[in-house]
Amino acid sequence: MKNIYVLDTNVLLQDPYALFSFKPHDVVIPAVVLEELDAKKKNMDELGKNAREVARILDKLREEGPLHKGIKVGSDCFVRVELNHSSYKTVGVTLPDVTNDNRLIAVALNLNVEQQAAEQARKVIVVSKDALVRIKSEAFGLTAEDFLYDRVVVNDELYKGYRRLEVDGTVLESFYGNQTLPVHELKCGELEPNTFLVLKNRLQPSVSGLAKVNHSATHIEPLRYEREHIWGVKPRNVQQKMAIELLLDPQLPLVTLAGKAGTGKTLLSIAAGLYQAEDLGRYKKLLVARPVVPLGKDIGYLPGEKEEKLRPWMQPIYDNLEYLFNTNKPEELDHILAGMGGIQVEALTYIRGRSLPNQFIIIDEAQNLTKHEAKTILTRVGENSKVVLVGDPEQIDHPYLDAYNNGLTYVIERFKNVSISGHTALEKGERSALAQLAADLL
Incomplete structure (x- = not known):
């Protein structure tokens, strides 16, 4: 018996092709989902791109017939936009606030009531990345599932x-x-x-x-590249020795490092990049970038030129550079970086369309990348460059990502059997005893 899957907006924003992931079952898109996609379509980020892609897919399906009646996809799967079954009476007493999430649940409930009265009742399943939507759906007796196809x-x-x-x-x-x-x-x-x-x-x-x-x-x-220290940094545990081995191997153009806060991922990467770019001359430039994703509420627009705007976002990178260069004041580091000229710190916003040859590239906080963004970065890497993706899959600030579908995890799993890439997970925190306890207990 085929099921009926009712999709939440966040599923389509995560993967526009989720429409085709439920064969041979039928897929229902409530009208409220179209409204939410319409509100996102002008965004100049990946959510906006995915909203526009869903619109293109549905428009293409519309050429084959009315979407509200259902369009056959494949041999036995139907996709339809649900304009009926939107009555709010079934949930109105329990959920008096007419929010978009509650409207979606109402559609699923009405479909379920209709199916229970049918001669051959079909199961109605709500699919959402939002845990609270799943919880409320199950409270009304519906089956609710997370969308795991993208894991x-x-x-x-x-x-x-x-x-x-x-x-x-x-x-x-x-x-x-x-x-x-x-x-x-x-x-x-x-x-x-x-x-x-x-x-x-x-x-x-x-x-x-x-x-x-x-x-x-x-x-x-x-191990071939064990050293006493690199730019004053000495490995303190076995995993850090592994990381240095990967970072210094010229035959590995892709390295991924994962671990909790304070395990030394970024510091080791920058030290290895400085050593190979400045001391060995293996690369012409050290480029350090990170996604601009705030922790907590965003502070809004920042004054100044591009460099001044980016400084607060890039400050964790500058903190590591200040440690490596042993400087006490920000202006000292600025003078050093200006004099060297081979070190560039910037946001990932500006990487699209670029080609990056002969560079040691570090992407910090890579767990906040989507799979598409990770692909975009790796396809920018030019000849004789090395790219290092650094992050903690357990610290996700992106609303539609988790430990199992983010860009860093995606790259780790896809490249683990490839000879030109290496990965290690750092476990022991070396920042301080307090930082290690906080990472373990909080």
Whole structure:
């Protein structure tokens, strides 16, 4: 028996092609959803783009017949715009405020009442990214679901970029004696390229080793780029050693680093970028960018030129640069950056349409990127450039993203089997004992 799925606006704003994700079931778009899409269509951001894309899709379907009667999509799925069943009587006493969310629930309820009276009753399901809409729908006896089709992680287990393995002592001896070891001798199945391995002696757990799978995923090898310090920064834990290994490897043009606040993701990335751009001359420029997404209520328009407007948004980047350059005053850092000329800090707003060759590119707070924005950034990367995406998938400020469908997670999962990319998840906070406790407990 086919179900009837009633879609909320946020589902279509998240994925305009969600209309076609429910085959062989039928899809209903309440008229109130069209009103909300109409209110978003002039936005000059991705929500506006997606609203316009939904309008184009529906307009294309309209050429095949009246949308309010239903248009056949594929062999047995119908998409229709619901103009009837909008009576508010079914929810009016319980939900007296006539909000758009409540109007959507009313449509679903009226459809459900009609189906219960039918000879072959069909199930009506509300699909929404809004948890409160799902809660209210279920309170009225409806089935409500989140839209999970856009998730890139199915089992809630994010790829960490490293594994812990127990091995025999002879395996460790062979590895350190030959400085290499075939992957099949570990007897742990297939391993992704550039995955790190923490090898522990099965009989003596205190004896361990750190290895990395090579680019072709055939052998493991010791870390090649372990250093005492990079621009005054020294790795304090195993995951930071892994991060430096990836950041300094010229054969990896894409690196992703994930971890809680204070784990050193951004600081390590900037230090590695400065070292390779200024000391080694491997890149012509260090470019650091981040999405302009406020934490909490936005403070509104800011005075001044572009650089002055961006300074508050980019201040976390400048904080790291002040630490690396050991400066005490903002003007000292400004003089240093002006004199060097090879360091650029800017917002992601200005990256579209650019080509970025011979640069070390750091994208901070990448968890606030959508999948489309992440694709846009990576397709800007030119020859001989390296791009580093840094972020915490658990700290999302974007209203339509979560830990499993954001741009950072999308890139991590799509590139984990690719030889030219590497990833590691940093776990231990090094900012301070208080910062680590706050990240764990709050």
